Amino acid sequence: MDLTKFNDSSILITGGSGSFGRHCVRTLLERCSPRRLIVYSRDELKQYEMAQEFPERRFDCLRFFLGDVRDRERLEQAFNGVDYVIHAAALKQVPAAEYNPFEAIKTNILGAQHIIEAAIRQRVGKVVALSTDKACNPANLYGATKLCSDKLFIAGNSYVGAGPTRFGVVRYGNVIGSRGSIVPLLLERCRAGRVPLTHPAMTRFAITLPQAVEFALRSLTDMEGGEVFIPKIPSVRVLDLIEAIAPGCEIDVIGIRPGEKLHECLLSRDDSRYTLDAGASYVIQPAFRFWKGARWAEARPVSDDFEYSSDTNGWWMSRAEIEAAVDGYTASRARTTEPGMAEQPVQAALALASPRLGRAQ
Numbered sequence: 521m522d523l524t525k526f527n528d529s530s531i532l533i534t535g536g537s538g539s540f541g542r543h544c545v546r547t548l549l550e551r552c553s554p555r556r557l558i559v560y561s562r563d564e565l566k567q568y569e570m571a572q573e574f575p576e577r578r579f580d581c582l583r584f585f586l587g588d589v590r591d592r593e594r595l596e597q598a599f600n601g602v603d604y605v606i607h608a609a610a611l612k613q614v615p616a617a618e619y620n621p622f623e624a625i626k627t628n629i630l631g632a633q634h635i636i637e638a639a640i641r642q643r644v645g646k647v648v649a650l651s652t653d654k655a656c657n658p659a660n661l662y663g664a665t666k667l668c669s670d671k672l673f674i675a676g677n678s679y680v681g682a683g684p685t686r687f688g689v690v691r692y693g694n695v696i697g698s699r700g701s702i703v704p705l706l707l708e709r710c711r712a713g714r715v716p717l718t719h720p721a722m723t724r725f726a727i728t729l730p731q732a733v734e735f736a737l738r739s740l741t742d743m744e745g746g747e748v749f750i751p752k753i754p755s756v757r758v759l760d761l762i763e764a765i766a767p768g769c770e771i772d773v774i775g776i777r778p779g780e781k782l783h784e785c786l787l788s789r790d791d792s793r794y795t796l797d798a799g800a801s802y803v804i805q806p807a808f809r810f811w812k813g814a815r816w817a818e819a820r821p822v823s824d825d826f827e828y829s830s831d832t833n834g835w836w837m838s839r840a841e842i843e844a845a846v847d848g849y850t851a852s853r854a855r856t857t858e859p860g861m862a863e864q865p866v867q868a869a870l871a872l873a874s875p876r877l878g879r880a881q
Contacts, residue, residue, distance in 0.1 A: 521738050523552040532558040532602045534589055534635065535609030537566035539695065540650065544606060544733045545570070549579055558583045560598050561609065589631030592638055599642035604740060607635055607649040607673075610666070614654070614779055617662040628665035629672070636676040640685050648740045649673045651691040651748070653725055653784040653830075656791070660779025670748065674806050677745045686745030690736045691786060693725025693753055693830070702761065710766035716774045722758040723783050723830040726837060727751065735801070744815050746806030750786050755833040756842065764842040787828035795822045802828065 526548060533541045536559030548557055559567060559582070567584045574582050587594040589609045599605065610628050611617055617624035632649065639647050651670050654663030676687040696703060709715045727735075731751070739749040762771060776782065787795060787802055796803045796819035805813055 521734055523548065523737065525741060526552040526554055526604070526737075528553065528555045529603040530554065530556040530558070530601055531604045531606070532560055532585075532598060533606045533608060534560045535607075537561040537563050537570055538608060539729060540608045540732060540736075541606075542566075542570060542573075543729050544608075544736070545574065545582070547730070547733050547737070549574065549582070554581050556583055556601075557581050558585055558598065558602070560585045560587055560595075562586065562588045588627075589634055590626050592634040595634050595638035596642060599638045599644055602642065603645045605635065605639055605644055605647040606736060606740065607632070607647060610650070610669075612652075612662065614660050614662045615777070617665065618660060618779055621661050624661055624665050628662075629668045632669040632672045636672060636679070636687065639687075640676070640680055640683055643683055644685050646740055646743065646745075647673070647676075647685065647687045648736060648743065649687070649689050650736065651689050653691065653693045653786050654781075655691060656785045657788050659781050662779075674746050674748070677806065678808065680745075686743060688739060688743035688745060689748045690739050691748055691750050692727050692732055692735065693784060693786065694727070695732055696726050696728050702758070703765065706762060706765045710769050714770045714772055715762055715766045717759065717762055717771050718774055718776050718780060719782055720759050720773065721782060721831075722776075723755050724758060725753050725784055725786060725830045725833070726756045727753045739801075742815060744813065746808060746811055747816075748804035750802040750804070750828065752800055752802070752835070754835045754837045755830040756837045760837075760839060761842055764839060783829055783831040785827065785829045787826070789825055789827045792822050792824055792826040795826065796820065797822050 531548065531554050533544055535541050536545065538561070541559060541561070545557060545559060548554060559570060561567060564586060567586070571584060576582070585598050587598055589595065609631065611624045635647065649669065652663065652666050654660065655666035655670055658664040658667050670689045673687045673689050680686070695701060706715055735749070735751045787804070791804050794805045794807060796805065796816050798816060798819040802822070803816055803819060805811060
Protein backbone atom coordinates (compact mmCIF):
# COMPACT_ATOMS: atom_id res chain seq x y z
CA MET A 521 0.00 0.00 0.00
CA ASP A 522 1.26 3.48 -0.90
CA LEU A 523 1.26 5.62 2.25
CA THR A 524 2.71 8.73 0.63
CA LYS A 525 -0.84 10.12 0.50
CA PHE A 526 -0.28 10.86 4.20
CA ASN A 527 2.74 13.04 3.43
CA ASP A 528 2.53 16.50 4.98
CA SER A 529 -0.65 15.58 6.87
CA SER A 530 -1.36 15.65 10.59
CA ILE A 531 -2.35 12.26 12.06
CA LEU A 532 -3.47 11.51 15.62
CA ILE A 533 -3.78 8.04 17.15
CA THR A 534 -5.81 7.64 20.35
CA GLY A 535 -4.41 4.85 22.48
CA GLY A 536 -1.28 5.50 20.45
CA SER A 537 1.09 3.94 22.98
CA GLY A 538 -0.64 0.54 22.86
CA SER A 539 0.23 -2.43 20.64
CA PHE A 540 -1.65 -1.17 17.59
CA GLY A 541 -0.64 2.47 18.05
CA ARG A 542 3.03 1.66 18.43
CA HIS A 543 3.15 -0.41 15.27
CA CYS A 544 1.07 2.14 13.38
CA VAL A 545 3.51 4.90 14.36
CA ARG A 546 6.43 2.78 13.21
CA THR A 547 4.74 2.02 9.89
CA LEU A 548 3.89 5.64 9.15
CA LEU A 549 7.37 6.89 10.06
CA GLU A 550 8.99 4.28 7.83
CA ARG A 551 6.76 4.74 4.78
CA CYS A 552 5.63 8.36 4.65
CA SER A 553 6.48 11.85 5.89
CA PRO A 554 3.64 13.26 7.99
CA ARG A 555 3.77 16.86 9.11
CA ARG A 556 2.72 15.81 12.61
CA LEU A 557 2.16 12.35 14.07
CA ILE A 558 0.49 12.58 17.46
CA VAL A 559 0.40 9.81 20.06
CA TYR A 560 -2.57 10.49 22.35
CA SER A 561 -2.82 8.25 25.42
CA ARG A 562 -3.01 8.32 29.19
CA ASP A 563 0.02 6.09 29.84
CA GLU A 564 3.06 8.26 30.47
CA LEU A 565 5.39 5.27 30.95
CA LYS A 566 4.56 3.80 27.54
CA GLN A 567 4.94 7.24 25.98
CA TYR A 568 8.37 7.54 27.59
CA GLU A 569 9.37 4.15 26.19
CA MET A 570 8.16 5.17 22.74
CA ALA A 571 10.16 8.37 22.95
CA GLN A 572 13.29 6.25 23.49
CA GLU A 573 12.44 4.12 20.49
CA PHE A 574 11.65 7.16 18.31
CA PRO A 575 14.00 9.93 19.51
CA GLU A 576 13.11 13.52 18.67
CA ARG A 577 16.41 14.14 16.90
CA ARG A 578 15.37 11.60 14.24
CA PHE A 579 11.60 11.94 14.27
CA ASP A 580 10.83 15.60 14.76
CA CYS A 581 7.24 15.20 13.51
CA LEU A 582 6.31 12.98 16.46
CA ARG A 583 4.33 14.45 19.35
CA PHE A 584 3.22 12.86 22.64
CA PHE A 585 0.00 14.14 24.19
CA LEU A 586 -1.13 12.89 27.58
CA GLY A 587 -4.91 12.69 27.68
CA ASP A 588 -7.96 10.48 28.08
CA VAL A 589 -10.78 9.98 25.59
CA ARG A 590 -13.14 10.64 28.49
CA ASP A 591 -11.93 14.27 28.46
CA ARG A 592 -13.67 16.05 25.58
CA GLU A 593 -11.95 19.40 26.15
CA ARG A 594 -8.53 17.77 25.96
CA LEU A 595 -9.56 15.96 22.78
CA GLU A 596 -10.64 19.24 21.18
CA GLN A 597 -7.26 20.75 21.99
CA ALA A 598 -5.45 17.72 20.59
CA PHE A 599 -7.56 17.62 17.39
CA ASN A 600 -6.74 21.20 16.45
CA GLY A 601 -5.26 21.13 12.92
CA VAL A 602 -5.49 17.32 12.64
CA ASP A 603 -6.38 15.76 9.27
CA TYR A 604 -6.78 12.09 10.28
CA VAL A 605 -7.70 10.36 13.54
CA ILE A 606 -7.25 6.65 14.21
CA HIS A 607 -9.20 5.71 17.34
CA ALA A 608 -7.53 2.73 19.02
CA ALA A 609 -8.12 3.61 22.69
CA ALA A 610 -10.45 1.24 24.56
CA LEU A 611 -10.87 -0.92 27.62
CA LYS A 612 -10.54 -4.33 25.98
CA GLN A 613 -10.31 -7.04 28.63
CA VAL A 614 -13.59 -8.98 28.83
CA PRO A 615 -13.39 -9.97 32.53
CA ALA A 616 -12.36 -6.45 33.56
CA ALA A 617 -15.28 -4.95 31.64
CA GLU A 618 -17.71 -7.40 33.23
CA TYR A 619 -16.48 -6.46 36.71
CA ASN A 620 -16.16 -2.73 36.00
CA PRO A 621 -19.01 -2.01 33.56
CA PHE A 622 -19.31 1.72 34.30
CA GLU A 623 -15.62 2.23 33.49
CA ALA A 624 -15.92 0.36 30.18
CA ILE A 625 -18.96 2.46 29.26
CA LYS A 626 -17.16 5.71 30.10
CA THR A 627 -14.19 4.86 27.90
CA ASN A 628 -15.70 2.84 25.05
CA ILE A 629 -19.04 4.62 24.61
CA LEU A 630 -18.75 8.12 26.07
CA GLY A 631 -15.19 8.31 24.78
CA ALA A 632 -16.47 7.53 21.27
CA GLN A 633 -19.04 10.31 21.54
CA HIS A 634 -16.35 12.76 22.70
CA ILE A 635 -14.15 11.88 19.73
CA ILE A 636 -17.04 12.37 17.30
CA GLU A 637 -17.98 15.76 18.75
CA ALA A 638 -14.37 16.97 18.97
CA ALA A 639 -13.62 15.85 15.40
CA ILE A 640 -16.66 17.66 14.01
CA ARG A 641 -15.89 20.87 15.90
CA GLN A 642 -12.23 20.83 14.86
CA ARG A 643 -13.13 19.88 11.25
CA VAL A 644 -10.97 16.77 11.16
CA GLY A 645 -11.00 15.18 7.71
CA LYS A 646 -11.40 11.46 8.43
CA VAL A 647 -11.78 9.35 11.56
CA VAL A 648 -11.52 5.55 11.60
CA ALA A 649 -12.38 3.65 14.78
CA LEU A 650 -11.06 0.18 15.60
CA SER A 651 -13.71 -2.35 16.53
CA THR A 652 -13.68 -6.06 17.38
CA ASP A 653 -15.35 -9.32 16.42
CA LYS A 654 -17.01 -9.19 19.83
CA ALA A 655 -19.16 -6.27 18.63
CA CYS A 656 -21.04 -8.61 16.28
CA ASN A 657 -23.94 -10.20 18.17
CA PRO A 658 -22.26 -9.31 21.50
CA ALA A 659 -22.35 -11.79 24.37
CA ASN A 660 -20.40 -9.69 26.90
CA LEU A 661 -20.27 -6.10 28.06
CA TYR A 662 -17.06 -5.31 26.18
CA GLY A 663 -18.68 -6.42 22.91
CA ALA A 664 -21.83 -4.46 23.73
CA THR A 665 -19.87 -1.26 24.37
CA LYS A 666 -17.97 -1.67 21.11
CA LEU A 667 -21.18 -2.29 19.17
CA CYS A 668 -22.57 0.90 20.66
CA SER A 669 -19.33 2.70 19.76
CA ASP A 670 -19.57 1.41 16.16
CA LYS A 671 -23.16 2.67 15.89
CA LEU A 672 -22.12 6.07 17.24
CA PHE A 673 -19.29 6.46 14.72
CA ILE A 674 -21.47 5.45 11.78
CA ALA A 675 -24.25 7.79 12.92
CA GLY A 676 -21.67 10.53 13.40
CA ASN A 677 -21.77 11.05 9.64
CA SER A 678 -25.36 12.33 10.05
CA TYR A 679 -24.23 15.00 12.51
CA VAL A 680 -21.54 16.51 10.29
CA GLY A 681 -23.86 18.63 8.15
CA ALA A 682 -21.86 20.63 5.63
CA GLY A 683 -18.58 19.94 7.46
CA PRO A 684 -15.72 17.88 6.02
CA THR A 685 -15.51 15.18 8.72
CA ARG A 686 -16.20 11.55 7.81
CA PHE A 687 -16.33 8.53 10.12
CA GLY A 688 -15.74 4.83 9.47
CA VAL A 689 -15.13 1.63 11.45
CA VAL A 690 -12.67 -1.24 11.07
CA ARG A 691 -13.65 -4.60 12.60
CA TYR A 692 -11.25 -7.55 12.79
CA GLY A 693 -10.42 -10.61 14.90
CA ASN A 694 -7.82 -11.54 17.49
CA VAL A 695 -4.36 -10.05 17.00
CA ILE A 696 -1.74 -12.79 17.24
CA GLY A 697 1.00 -12.05 19.76
CA SER A 698 -0.39 -8.76 21.04
CA ARG A 699 -0.23 -7.96 24.74
CA GLY A 700 -2.78 -9.97 26.72
CA SER A 701 -3.46 -12.41 23.87
CA ILE A 702 -3.47 -16.19 24.11
CA VAL A 703 -0.01 -16.82 22.61
CA PRO A 704 2.03 -15.11 25.39
CA LEU A 705 -0.29 -16.69 27.97
CA LEU A 706 0.23 -20.21 26.64
CA LEU A 707 3.99 -19.74 26.38
CA GLU A 708 4.06 -18.75 30.03
CA ARG A 709 1.80 -21.56 31.24
CA CYS A 710 3.50 -24.31 29.27
CA ARG A 711 6.62 -23.95 31.45
CA ALA A 712 4.67 -25.62 34.23
CA GLY A 713 3.60 -28.45 31.91
CA ARG A 714 -0.12 -27.61 32.06
CA VAL A 715 -2.16 -25.23 29.90
CA PRO A 716 -5.82 -24.18 30.07
CA LEU A 717 -8.39 -24.74 27.33
CA THR A 718 -11.90 -23.39 27.62
CA HIS A 719 -13.47 -25.74 25.04
CA PRO A 720 -11.93 -28.27 22.58
CA ALA A 721 -14.08 -27.00 19.67
CA MET A 722 -13.37 -23.29 20.15
CA THR A 723 -12.30 -21.30 17.06
CA ARG A 724 -11.17 -17.75 16.52
CA PHE A 725 -10.30 -15.40 13.66
CA ALA A 726 -6.61 -14.45 13.54
CA ILE A 727 -4.74 -11.44 12.20
CA THR A 728 -1.20 -10.17 12.75
CA LEU A 729 -0.50 -6.69 13.99
CA PRO A 730 1.15 -5.50 10.75
CA GLN A 731 -1.89 -6.65 8.80
CA ALA A 732 -4.27 -4.94 11.22
CA VAL A 733 -2.37 -1.67 10.84
CA GLU A 734 -2.22 -1.98 7.06
CA PHE A 735 -5.94 -2.69 6.88
CA ALA A 736 -6.84 0.27 9.10
CA LEU A 737 -4.72 2.67 7.04
CA ARG A 738 -6.18 1.36 3.77
CA SER A 739 -9.70 1.73 5.14
CA LEU A 740 -8.91 5.25 6.28
CA THR A 741 -7.99 6.26 2.75
CA ASP A 742 -10.78 4.31 1.00
CA MET A 743 -13.74 5.30 3.19
CA GLU A 744 -16.46 7.63 1.99
CA GLY A 745 -17.91 7.79 5.49
CA GLY A 746 -20.28 5.35 7.18
CA GLU A 747 -18.71 2.01 6.24
CA VAL A 748 -17.74 -0.87 8.50
CA PHE A 749 -14.69 -2.59 6.98
CA ILE A 750 -14.03 -6.28 7.69
CA PRO A 751 -10.89 -8.00 6.37
CA LYS A 752 -10.90 -11.52 4.99
CA ILE A 753 -8.67 -13.39 7.42
CA PRO A 754 -8.09 -17.02 8.43
CA SER A 755 -9.58 -18.92 11.34
CA VAL A 756 -7.58 -20.93 13.87
CA ARG A 757 -8.65 -23.77 16.13
CA VAL A 758 -7.61 -22.94 19.68
CA LEU A 759 -6.75 -26.60 20.29
CA ASP A 760 -4.41 -26.54 17.27
CA LEU A 761 -2.82 -23.39 18.68
CA ILE A 762 -2.25 -25.08 22.04
CA GLU A 763 -0.82 -28.23 20.47
CA ALA A 764 1.60 -26.12 18.42
CA ILE A 765 2.72 -23.97 21.34
CA ALA A 766 2.69 -26.55 24.14
CA PRO A 767 3.13 -30.04 22.66
CA GLY A 768 3.11 -32.71 25.32
CA CYS A 769 1.62 -30.47 27.99
CA GLU A 770 -1.38 -31.54 30.01
CA ILE A 771 -4.53 -29.67 28.94
CA ASP A 772 -6.99 -28.55 31.58
CA VAL A 773 -10.45 -28.01 30.07
CA ILE A 774 -11.79 -25.18 32.24
CA GLY A 775 -15.06 -24.43 30.44
CA ILE A 776 -16.25 -21.37 28.56
CA ARG A 777 -16.04 -18.26 30.72
CA PRO A 778 -18.95 -15.87 31.27
CA GLY A 779 -19.55 -13.78 28.16
CA GLU A 780 -17.26 -15.91 26.00
CA LYS A 781 -18.35 -17.36 22.66
CA LEU A 782 -17.48 -20.78 21.27
CA HIS A 783 -16.94 -19.21 17.83
CA GLU A 784 -16.43 -15.61 16.82
CA CYS A 785 -18.49 -13.80 14.21
CA LEU A 786 -17.39 -10.74 12.23
CA LEU A 787 -20.48 -10.36 10.09
CA SER A 788 -23.96 -11.60 11.02
CA ARG A 789 -26.83 -12.63 8.77
CA ASP A 790 -28.65 -9.45 9.78
CA ASP A 791 -25.71 -7.44 8.41
CA SER A 792 -25.69 -9.30 5.11
CA ARG A 793 -28.46 -7.21 3.53
CA TYR A 794 -26.14 -4.19 3.61
CA THR A 795 -22.84 -5.97 2.93
CA LEU A 796 -20.65 -5.87 -0.16
CA ASP A 797 -17.83 -8.21 -1.12
CA ALA A 798 -14.94 -5.90 -2.03
CA GLY A 799 -12.36 -8.58 -2.84
CA ALA A 800 -9.93 -8.62 0.10
CA SER A 801 -12.58 -7.35 2.50
CA TYR A 802 -16.28 -6.99 3.23
CA VAL A 803 -17.91 -3.58 3.52
CA ILE A 804 -21.08 -3.05 5.55
CA GLN A 805 -22.86 -0.03 4.10
CA PRO A 806 -24.76 2.39 6.32
CA ALA A 807 -28.55 2.46 6.12
CA PHE A 808 -28.64 6.20 5.31
CA ARG A 809 -30.85 7.81 2.70
CA PHE A 810 -27.98 10.08 1.68
CA TRP A 811 -25.50 7.20 1.25
CA LYS A 812 -24.11 7.05 -2.28
CA GLY A 813 -21.30 4.51 -2.01
CA ALA A 814 -19.78 5.46 -5.35
CA ARG A 815 -16.43 4.10 -4.19
CA TRP A 816 -17.96 0.61 -4.01
CA ALA A 817 -19.88 0.56 -7.30
CA GLU A 818 -17.92 -2.48 -8.53
CA ALA A 819 -18.31 -4.50 -5.31
CA ARG A 820 -20.96 -7.23 -5.36
CA PRO A 821 -23.57 -7.84 -2.65
CA VAL A 822 -23.26 -10.97 -0.52
CA SER A 823 -26.18 -13.40 -0.27
CA ASP A 824 -28.98 -12.53 2.16
CA ASP A 825 -28.14 -15.47 4.44
CA PHE A 826 -24.37 -14.85 4.48
CA GLU A 827 -22.55 -15.03 7.81
CA TYR A 828 -18.81 -14.62 8.40
CA SER A 829 -18.02 -16.83 11.39
CA SER A 830 -14.76 -18.41 12.55
CA ASP A 831 -16.17 -21.96 12.51
CA THR A 832 -17.62 -21.82 8.97
CA ASN A 833 -14.82 -19.76 7.43
CA GLY A 834 -13.27 -21.58 4.47
CA TRP A 835 -9.75 -20.31 5.23
CA TRP A 836 -7.80 -21.92 8.10
CA MET A 837 -4.29 -21.49 9.41
CA SER A 838 -2.43 -24.75 8.87
CA ARG A 839 -0.49 -26.46 11.64
CA ALA A 840 2.75 -25.55 9.86
CA GLU A 841 1.77 -21.88 9.72
CA ILE A 842 0.87 -21.86 13.40
CA GLU A 843 4.16 -23.54 14.37
CA ALA A 844 6.18 -21.18 12.17
CA ALA A 845 4.44 -18.16 13.69
CA VAL A 846 5.11 -19.36 17.22
CA ASP A 847 8.75 -20.20 16.42
CA GLY A 848 9.22 -16.71 14.98
CA TYR A 849 7.56 -15.17 18.01
CA THR A 850 9.74 -16.96 20.55
CA ALA A 851 12.96 -16.39 18.56
CA SER A 852 12.24 -12.68 18.30
CA ARG A 853 11.52 -12.40 22.02
CA ALA A 854 14.82 -14.08 22.81
CA ARG A 855 16.73 -11.60 20.63
CA THR A 856 15.00 -8.53 22.03
CA THR A 857 16.79 -6.64 24.78
CA GLU A 858 15.99 -2.96 24.21
CA PRO A 859 13.02 -1.64 26.23
CA GLY A 860 9.96 -0.85 24.18
CA MET A 861 11.21 -2.67 21.09
CA ALA A 862 9.81 -6.16 21.75
CA GLU A 863 6.81 -5.97 19.45
CA GLN A 864 8.64 -4.98 16.28
CA PRO A 865 10.58 -8.22 15.60
CA VAL A 866 7.77 -10.30 17.06
CA GLN A 867 5.17 -9.01 14.65
CA ALA A 868 7.58 -8.96 11.73
CA ALA A 869 8.36 -12.61 12.37
CA LEU A 870 4.66 -13.45 12.56
CA ALA A 871 4.01 -11.69 9.29
CA LEU A 872 6.87 -13.54 7.59
CA ALA A 873 5.86 -16.85 9.10
CA SER A 874 2.31 -16.59 7.77
CA PRO A 875 2.69 -14.90 4.37
CA ARG A 876 -0.81 -15.91 3.22
CA LEU A 877 -2.54 -13.90 5.94
CA GLY A 878 -4.31 -10.83 4.64
CA ARG A 879 -4.42 -11.92 0.99
CA ALA A 880 -7.73 -12.08 -0.83
CA GLN A 881 -8.97 -15.63 -1.09
